[in-house]
Amino acid sequence: MNEQIERMIAKDKPLSAIKLVLKQAIEEENKAQFNSEMLTKYTALFTVTESYVETEINDIGEEVEITKEREVIPEGTVSFTDWLNETVIVTEGVEEVRDEDGMMITPAVEEATELVRPYVPLTADELEARATKYLAPFINKNKITEAKSYLSKTDWIIAKIAEANVTGGDVTPLTQQYADELVKREEARTTINELES
Numbered sequence: 001m002n003e004q005i006e007r008m009i010a011k012d013k014p015l016s017a018i019k020l021v022l023k024q025a026i027e028e029e030n031k032a033q034f035n036s037e038m039l040t041k042y043t044a045l046f047t048v049t050e051s052y053v054e055t056e057i058n059d060i061g062e063e064v065e066i067t068k069e070r071e072v073i074p075e076g077t078v079s080f081t082d083w084l085n086e087t088v089i090v091t092e093g094v095e096e097v098r099d100e101d102g103m104m105i106t107p108a109v110e111e112a113t114e115l116v117r118p119y120v121p122l123t124a125d126e127l128e129a130r131a132t133k134y135l136a137p138f139i140n141k142n143k144i145t146e147a148k149s150y151l152s153k154t155d156w157i158i159a160k161i162a163e164a165n166v167t168g169g170d171v172t173p174l175t176q177q178y179a180d181e182l183v184k185r186e187e188a189r190t191t192i193n194e195l196e197s
Helices: 003-010 015-046 080-084 124-153 155-166 172-177 179-196
Strands: 048-057 063-072 087-091 104-106 112-115
Touching: 003 015, 015 080, 015 124, 124 155, 124 179, 155 172, 155 179, 172 179
Parallel strands: none
Antiparallel strands: 048 063, 087 112
16 A cells, blocks of 8 residues: 555554554545546536547558547547535525614625535544554564464473473473463464464
């Protein structure tokens, strides 16, 4: 989606900073899509087919006039920007009215307008959902890496317990001593299995 976001992820920038930049990129992409859809509608509304004649040289070297067609927007047609920014009056403006003594009878009311084709930005919840969906693979990759790293760092505990078991020693004191690490190892394996499936 955005090279800046990819670099931020690669540099392990804080998730909140990444999400902020990502949400801005998502909103910009959403607005660009809106403008593209509006341009398609504008083009469909105002485009006409125009015939024109073009002179070409045929296979035997003679000039030949060929009638062709093209899609054009006629001169004098409202511009895309003006069409997109078209407004409708919601409230008529009213001038202030005073009586002969100068006392105000009716206050002035400004004319209120709104866009006919307004762009509606994404809500905070929509932005959050899209950003989370986009980041999920990266977040999952980091969780898997952390879980595998934890397993590697604590493999010695399993080797120590296995050695005690093979040599006929009592493993109970070791499993009690490393109970927290063994639980965390199980959680790490569960995380890996869930996210890699």
